[in-house]
Amino acid sequence: MTNPRHNTRDIYPPTGPEKTAKTWGAEAAMRMLMNNLHPDVAENPHELVVYGGIGRAARTWNDFDRIVASLKDLGPEETLIVQSGKPIAVIRTHADAPRVLIANSNLVPHWANWQHFNELDRKGLMMYGQMTAGSWIYIGTQGIVQGTYETFAEAGRQHYNGDLTGKWILTGGLGGMGGAQPLAAVFAGACCLAVEVDETRIDFRIRTRYLDAKAKTLDEALAMIANWTAKGEAKSVGLLGNAAEVFPEIYARMKAGGMRPDIVTDQTSAHDPLHGYCPAGWTVGEWRAKQETDPTAVESAARASMKQHVAAMVDFWNADVPTLDYGNNIRQVAQDEGLDNAFAFPGFVPAYIRPLFCKGIGPFRWCALSGDPEDIRKTDAAMKKLFPENHHLHRWLDMAAERIAFQGLPARICWIGLGDRHRAGLMFNEMVASGELKAPIVIGRDHLDSGSVASPNRETEAMKDGSDAVSDWPLLNALMNTASGATWVSLHHGGGVGMGFSQHSGVVIVADGTPEAAKRLERVLWNDPASGVWRHADAGYDIALDCAREHGLRLPGILGN
Amino acid sequence: MTNPRHNTRDIYPPTGPEKTAKTWGAEAAMRMLMNNLHPDVAENPHELVVYGGIGRAARTWNDFDRIVASLKDLGPEETLIVQSGKPIAVIRTHADAPRVLIANSNLVPHWANWQHFNELDRKGLMMYGQMTAGSWIYIGTQGIVQGTYETFAEAGRQHYNGDLTGKWILTGGLGGMGGAQPLAAVFAGACCLAVEVDETRIDFRIRTRYLDAKAKTLDEALAMIANWTAKGEAKSVGLLGNAAEVFPEIYARMKAGGMRPDIVTDQTSAHDPLHGYCPAGWTVGEWRAKQETDPTAVESAARASMKQHVAAMVDFWNADVPTLDYGNNIRQVAQDEGLDNAFAFPGFVPAYIRPLFCKGIGPFRWCALSGDPEDIRKTDAAMKKLFPENHHLHRWLDMAAERIAFQGLPARICWIGLGDRHRAGLMFNEMVASGELKAPIVIGRDHLDSGSVASPNRETEAMKDGSDAVSDWPLLNALMNTASGATWVSLHHGGGVGMGFSQHSGVVIVADGTPEAAKRLERVLWNDPASGVWRHADAGYDIALDCAREHGLRLPGILGN
Ligand SMILES: NC(=O)c1ccc[n+]([C@@H]2O[C@H](COP(=O)([O-])OP(=O)(O)OC[C@H]3O[C@@H](n4cnc5c(N)ncnc54)[C@H](O)[C@@H]3O)[C@@H](O)[C@H]2O)c1
Ligand SMILES: NC(=O)c1ccc[n+]([C@@H]2O[C@H](COP(=O)([O-])OP(=O)(O)OC[C@H]3O[C@@H](n4cnc5c(N)ncnc54)[C@H](O)[C@@H]3O)[C@@H](O)[C@H]2O)c1
Known part of the structure; x- marks a missing residue:
């Protein structure tokens, strides 16, 4: 029997302004899935492994092919359902709904351990999605x-x-x-x-x-x-x-x-x-x-x-x-x-990252579907103009441009938060509309973000109110991004810290230059970082409470407004 | 200190054709929340307990009041976010998005036990939602x-x-x-x-x-x-x-x-x-x-x-x-x-209920927001006309009408599946539009349904392929119902069998007589039972595979279409 997870094909995403799928949403999902398996991006692409141990982009090569075929065929009011890397169904939704909905590696808690997962994985019933491997928004190191x-x-x-x-x-x-x-x-x-x-x-x-x-x-x-x-x-x-x-x-x-x-x-x-x-x-x-x-x-x-x-x-x-x-x-x-005394030393989030999460700041990223590095150079310059006071951002963009080799589709990451992300997204959309960029831009983030993860040994370690293990938050984040009109949304378990220890959600949205996309971008790229602000405001962090007030968030149970 | 969970108020939902909220979606959510706490419905309404041990409708009375106020004020392109019975945020979405998104009692698996839950519950950080208690669609015995x-x-x-x-x-x-x-x-x-x-x-x-x-x-x-x-x-x-x-x-x-x-x-x-x-x-x-x-x-x-x-x-x-x-x-x-040889004979789900689940058949239910039993009598009659061949259904409706007393808002339950649920929903919507019914109808189901639950000691016991503990399915169900335009969607943990042993999702949709509602009803009440058919088709059940083919479902990874 051949191994359904092994293949010697090399996968490269299509590039340029012509789409082969019926919508840019589906085209973007297809290109990003392929980009995750690009030889310069994935750690072990022939085994479908993108990164992080056995974090995969699709369950088997057969599933990969069927996902690609389904995306190419997907209508503008249809949605593809993917369960642990296998394309299950194409359903009728509407234009403002995501084109793909993904759930990877989720197990009922009592059985949520590596032993049971591995058993299911061996039987071909599951796949480990890590964070951005199974949700198609990994952009390399x-x-x-x-x-x-x-x-x-x-x-x-x-x-x-x-x-x-x-x-x-x-x-x-x-x-x-x-x-x-x-x-x-x-x-x-x-x-x-x-x-x-x-x-x-x-x-x-x-x-x-x-x-x-x-x-x-x-x-x-x-x-x-x-x-x-x-x-x-x-x-x-x-x-x-x-x-x-x-x-x-x-x-x-x-x-x-x-x-x-x-x-x-x-x-x-x-x-x-x-x-x-x-x-x-x-x-x-x-x-x-x-x-x-x-x-x-x-x-x-x-x-x-x-x-x-x-x-x-x-x-x-x-x-x-x-x-x-x-x-x-x-x-x-x-x-x-x-x-x-294994926990004598702290995790990096409570030590250094949480104050950023309180403002919805986290690993925002975007990727040029044109495949042209020039498009990213243009967005780098535009970001500097859009945020003229953010010297930290300017320094990062300069260093990144100089030292970071693109892997696969050219991409950029920078940590920005509530109030900035939607502005960046709208600007990219205009740059696509005007023809300044050669093809649409895909915008996403890691699951390691402020409102998208419950992981008591990492992102939610030592929360002020003791709510480290409450995973209502990432589930709400996924539901909310679905309701806001993201292009694809994912819910994963076990990323980063392994089976049993985390639940997290991903979101990706395409800026294809249309006015409809602008509306969705504005909602998704506002609501998504805002969800991190509520989550931390609810836990009692002053930075988050101040940020919520400053941005006029309506938080009935927290601010009473 | 007063107990934030105790109150002597008696809650009765408003009835009749006039809404006090801005949309029927929000009005319906409010009435159904209140109906869950109706003295004839809830087991211990003064403690917010609806049924099933400590299954609650809201985290505290203060939260109840703020949920009601938020729903009354909710705009037609807004969504209320509820985390374990507490109203967290009101966000901007769109008309086809749910009016409420709910996550109750979810815990990262390693911490998903009663002990940790009780600790968080005592601190006021969580609430046990059971199945239909915290998702506002319980209708009594x-x-x-x-x-x-x-x-x-x-x-x-x-x-x-x-x-x-x-x-x-x-x-x-x-x-x-x-x-x-x-x-x-x-x-x-x-x-x-x-x-x-x-x-x-x-x-x-x-x-x-x-x-x-x-x-x-x-x-x-x-x-x-x-x-x-x-x-x-x-x-x-x-x-x-x-x-x-x-x-x-x-x-x-x-x-x-x-x-x-x-x-x-x-x-x-x-x-x-x-x-x-x-x-x-x-x-x-x-x-x-x-x-x-x-x-x-x-x-x-x-x-x-x-x-x-x-x-x-x-x-x-x-x-x-x-x-x-x-x-x-x-x-x-x-x-x-x-x-x-104690396990020689089977449990009730694998033996008798699963064949129904394979066809998406499960506890479909509806409720008359008019408060008038006459509206349910009319829907009973209409159901018999809509499904003239379904003698089993006729028998149930006759006997239920004769022997079962209404509790709270008049409601009816009947087990129907893929291909029938959306027809019932569309018919109710027309009956509301024509004025035959006095007010909109709320349509929902238990979380114990074919595509909405992973619970290895009960609903997913002894699945044919061994996928009992895979909870991608209920998560996809919730995402998909959100994308299809349900009125409210919920994701819960621990219902029925307790903390650690189940994950499940709920969906409710309002038939308010509008053409927009008809579109949403058709999508949601098709896709929701269809998700049960895929889940069982993927597990290899012939009944589900046949049902999927018969209804022309597009299941790329299962049927290769
Ligand atoms: N906190 C964060 O932001 C964050 C981000 C990324 C990754 N992580 C975590 O960091 C870990 C690494 O992620 P990755 O994507 O690089 O994984 P990876 O599997 O791609 O790389 C792990 C590397 O460790 C090497 N290795 C294994 N055992 C070793 C040993 N005993 N001594 C020396 N080297 C050894 C492997 O050869 C491999 O190259 C993961 O657990 C991941 O979840 C955390
Ligand atoms: N799977 C499901 O969906 C489902 C649904 C309902 C109930 N249950 C289970 O069914 C059981 C019954 O639930 P319930 O709410 O009716 O419980 P209950 O405690 O209200 O009733 C149990 C009844 O059994 C009687 N009884 C006890 N020992 C007996 C004996 N040796 N011989 C004869 N009668 C005896 C008691 O007097 C009592 O009336 C529970 O274990 C419950 O968890 C399962």
Whole structure:
């Protein structure tokens, strides 16, 4: 029997101003699905894996083909229903309704664990959608660069007076998301040592200019870091090795008078103990092979290694090195394995990101369906004109334009919030209408955003009112974006932190230059960030309450208006 | 401090053709919220509790008032967002979008248990929505009779060519839910022998006309059954006795050539071995007293009796008598007590309800906003005309009209499916338009329906493909109903079987007589039952696959069309 998930085809999205589908909504969904599997975008496109362990764009290749065919055929008052990467139905809706509705990886709570998921996955009944993999708005590593950059910069402000010159960051993982770390560190002015077990990942990051150097021994890597930090140069090295072994080793050397990292974090795929984390002492080949032949052994070895890994992070934290969990749920695994103080160090959201979420600020992104980088350059310039006072944004756009290689369809990300997103969307729509841009623009965001996720070990860790686990919010976000006229909307479970630990929703909307699109853009790009403001206002954050009042939100149960 | 959940006000919905809100959508939501708290409808309205333990309609009285005020003020292109019974926001949407979007009691799976819920509930951060309590479409006990009737009728179709004349059903328990069994059996054309240990329950059911006769000995009861079945009369008798003793006795007599029941089931409260099941050989007085003084003895005696009871049910099953578990968990207890073949006979959903779910058939219901019972009488008559061939429906409507008292706003329930629901909705809309009905009609359903729930211990028990726990389906159902233009849509967790064990969605739509409403009704009342057909077609049920083909559903991943 052939493997329905394997294929040797290379997928490239169509580009340019001519659509093959009946609507730009369906065309955009099709191009973005294909873009998720673009050889320059996806981590393992032949297996349909986009990023984040086994985050897929479609359940099987057959499903991929049927989704594409359905989108091409989809009428302007029809909607395609996708269940865990499989196209289930085409139904009659209306022009203002989404063209695609997606639910991925959702399980009834009592059964919401990797074991049950994997069983269903093996039977061909499910697919892991991660966040933007199964919801077709992954844009490569750029998507995470700015968030990581903001986080490192904020850590620099809090711990090093805003100056990371001569400092270095120790981390693990150079995968789909983790690969952004060295570049973000360099943007923030710091050096970076990233431990990665898979050499091909290191090479890939070097090829895409996210990483500067490769080392095969710790001595070699530390020598580079010593050299760069001494000269005040911001550069990065990928060390071939296992974080569960290297972290404790660096800590031991530090205690013995060796080099001391200035910030410690990690982005191995610890959220998925079977596919995401290579056990200490194993080769990558062994690890991959045993995922099939002896999954139980892989999982228990990986979990034991994570405990070692987190123990070293706690050691750094106790030695006053700023240490943060970067949202891969590794503390939870370590705690489950018996490491009582696994949660000693904080997650990155309560530490650095929540004040932004209170204003609906998060990873807004857009993508040029023309395929022409010139279109993104034009939007970059237009954004600078639209927000002349936002120097932070200007600096980001300049750095991004210079250092970030496009992957697949040209795209841009920038963190903006309520009151700004809809203005950007309307401006892009006008630029499409006027012909200034060569084809429509797709606008979306990560599921890691202010109103779209419940994830008590990450985005909603340590909420002021204790509502970390309340997932009414992302469900309402999805319903509301559907009601507002988004082009596609998705509801996922288990993204980022793995099965059982998160529920989140995605939204994408197309600016095709029509007046109808303008109306939808205005509603969706206002309501979506507003939902983050309510969620945080309801939890009692003053920044969110002020933001709600300032923008005149009507919040009967919160502001009594 | 006053209790924000307690109040002595009595709530009655406004009735009649004049609305106080700006749209009939908002008016309907307001009236139905109020109807859920009507003194004749709710179990404990002063505490906002509608039914099912602590299933509430609003989080606090303050929230109730603010929901009502927001609905009155809601514009025709606005939507109210309700999070666990609290009105969060009023947002701008469009005319074809729902007027209310609701999420109740949803928790990230790892925290989805009663303990965490109760903590949040105590803090005022959540509310338990049950199924139709927090989604404002509960209509009293009519639903229980209908559900039980459908189960018996389906058993009749499967085993007795749809004719239960001269047949009899053996069951246990005449409590809150179980008391509906004799009436439902009679509606289905069968006789019923219900074994009940508590004489007051028998008397109560006779008084409310749910039961026809009482017997104190098995001989007496069997004589009545023999007489009625011989004459083809559908009548019911409550036998004072203990099911754990009577079931084996009837089986023994049957083996010795005595009377053979045609269907066997049970609705004692076996789910609660301390308070719900009287041990064999005990008097009710002893049982009640020892619940306080010697609970351990009660429990172990009850469990031993249940084993006996289930053993007899397995015996009937093995003797080819159709036998079913009615959702009281009695098989589990018997198995735990060492009865290895306790699960030999099936639960009621896989056995009888699933074939209906495969055709999108489930508890469709409607309610007259006029408040006038005459409006329901007219819809009853119109339904009979619309479905002249559906004798089963005619029988139900006649019997319901004759024997079931309205509670609160007059309402009717009947199980119809794909292809029929939208026709009923469009007909009601025309009757409103023509003035034949005095005010708009609200149309909804239980969350226990074919495409709207994932609940592996009940509605999705033993799915053919093992997808019991996949909850993509109810989430897609809610998104799709939102996209189709329902009037309000809800997503709940934990209804029926409790926290952690279910996810489900509700939908309500108003027939206000306008052409716009007709379009929405046609879409919503087609797509909603269709979603149940896909869900079951995807799981491989032939009935669903046939139904999908027959109705021309476009199911790319299932039918390849
Ligand atoms: N907080 C956030 O904003 C955020 C963003 C993105 C990703 N994440 C999380 O970070 C993790 C990484 O995401 P990703 O998309 O890069 O995943 P990925 O699976 O693409 O990459 C993980 C990388 O870790 C490497 N790795 C595995 N075990 C290792 C070990 N023991 N030592 C060294 N390297 C090892 C793998 O070879 C792989 O390259 C995920 O858990 C994800 O959920 C968090
Ligand atoms: N699956 C479903 O949809 C569904 C629906 C309704 C009820 N149920 C289940 O059915 C059961 C009954 O519900 P209820 O609301 O009627 O409960 P209830 O407690 O009101 O009634 C139970 C009745 O059983 C009688 N009884 C107890 N032990 C007995 C014995 N040994 N012999 C004879 N009679 C005995 C009691 O006196 C009482 O009248 C519950 O377990 C409930 O969870 C399931």
